[in-house]
Amino acid sequence: QSALTQPASVSGSPGQSITISCTGTSSDVGGYNYVSWYQQHPGKAPKLMIYEVSNRPSGVSNRFSGSKSGNTASLTISGLQAEDEADYYCSSYTSSSTYVVFGGGTKLTVL
Amino acid sequence: QVQLVESGGGLVKPGGSLRLSCAASGFTFSDYYMSWIRQAPGKGLEWVSYISSSGSTIYYADSVKGRFTISRDNAKNSLYLQMNSLRAEDTAVYYCARVVGHDLDYWGQGTLVTVSS
Numbered sequence: 001q002s003a004l005t006q007p008a009s010v011s012g013s014p015g016q017s018i019t020i021s022c023t024g025t026s027s028d029v030g031g032y033n034y035v036s037w038y039q040q041h042p043g044k045a046p047k048l049m050i051y052e053v054s055n056r057p058s059g060v061s062n063r064f065s066g067s068k069s070g071n072t073a074s075l076t077i078s079g080l081q082a083e084d085e086a087d088y089y090c091s092s093y094t095s096s097s098t099y100v101v102f103g104g105g106t107k108l109t110v111l
Numbered sequence: 112q113v114q115l116v117e118s119g120g121g122l123v124k125p126g127g128s129l130r131l132s133c134a135a136s137g138f139t140f141s142d143y144y145m146s147w148i149r150q151a152p153g154k155g156l157e158w159v160s161y162i163s164s165s166g167s168t169i170y171y172a173d174s175v176k177g178r179f180t181i182s183r184d185n186a187k188n189s190l191y192l193q194m195n196s197l198r199a200e201d202t203a204v205y206y207c208a209r210v211v212g213h214d215l216d217y218w219g220q221g222t223l224v225t226v227s228s
Contacts, residue, residue, distance in 0.1 A: 034213040038156070045206060045218040046148075046156065057216065089156050093213040098158070099170040100146075100213065105155040 003101035004029065004090055011109040017078040020106045022090030023071055028101055030071035034093035037066060037075045040105075041086045049088075050075060077108070085110040113137040113217045115207050120222030127197050127226070133190040133207030133219055141185035144210035147192050149203035150221075157203070160192065161210065175201075197226045 005023040012018040022029065022037075029035055035053045038046040048057055050066035053073060063078045073092070077084055090103040119131040133145070147159040160181040161170045169181055180193040190207050204223050208215035 032213075036214045038215070040156075045220055046215070047218070048214055048216050051214040051216075052212065091156075091158070091215075097170070098172055099161055100158040102156045102158060 003094070003098070004092060004103035006088075006090060006103040006106045008104070009107045009109065011111055012077075012080045013111045014080050014082065016080050017076060018080060018108065019077075020075045020088055020090075020108070022073040022075070022092075022103050024073075024092055024094075024101070025071055027096060028092040028094040029068065029073050031095060032093050033068070035066065035068060035073040036091045037064075038089045038091065039084075039086045040089065046089065080110050082110050084108060113209065115209065115217060115219035117205060117207050117219045117222040120205065120224045122225045122227065123197055124228050125198060125226055128193070128195045129197065129224060131192040131194065131205055131207075131222060131224070133192075135188045135190065135207075135209075138209070140183075140188040145183060145190045146208050146210050146215060147181060147190075148206045148208055148215065148218075149201075149224075150206070151200075151203040154203075159205070162190070194224070197224075199226050202226045 033053045037050040040046040053068045054066040065076045088106045114136045116134045146161045162181045178196045182191045204221040206221045207219045209217040
């Protein structure tokens, strides 16, 4: 069982927006602004999409945005495109000895 | 450009050992913290270990503590993961990644470790 809870799957049609949630506790998501989101296509390494809750690395489309409320962080993808179909993972710094925890991952299907 | 290339994976029997390497290029390796993350077949990501730029600060996931040892050689631009007392549940693709803040901004392509008799 992962430390952070994500929905197993979400789907949307091209052009639509979707949101993926990531729920933790006050020891991780809720306690720090160190939530990241990673995109992983099949057979590929993960790619950093969002860092520190809502910041995009250089080169990441502005269709990707992040936010946080309490113990739940969210990734929103607007204007869905076929290439967005992938697995998405959240992660957070944690005050426990583990240091970093991941969510279980969410499979995004673009219909 | 930043490149991370893992090597050393393979098939090992339960109880055996393996040493993974990660060769870094395209950035000043000694300036960055580094991390190992693994992904069991068909499963999600699991953070394994983290080492500071000098090697003085190290963290491990509880699942590998006492069995795995992370190290680095800044002169060789290399990161290592010594894995002992391997178990079937350690079977996974192992990625090395560069740490910036609390984020993993560049990842290698991964190396597969299979623990099976």
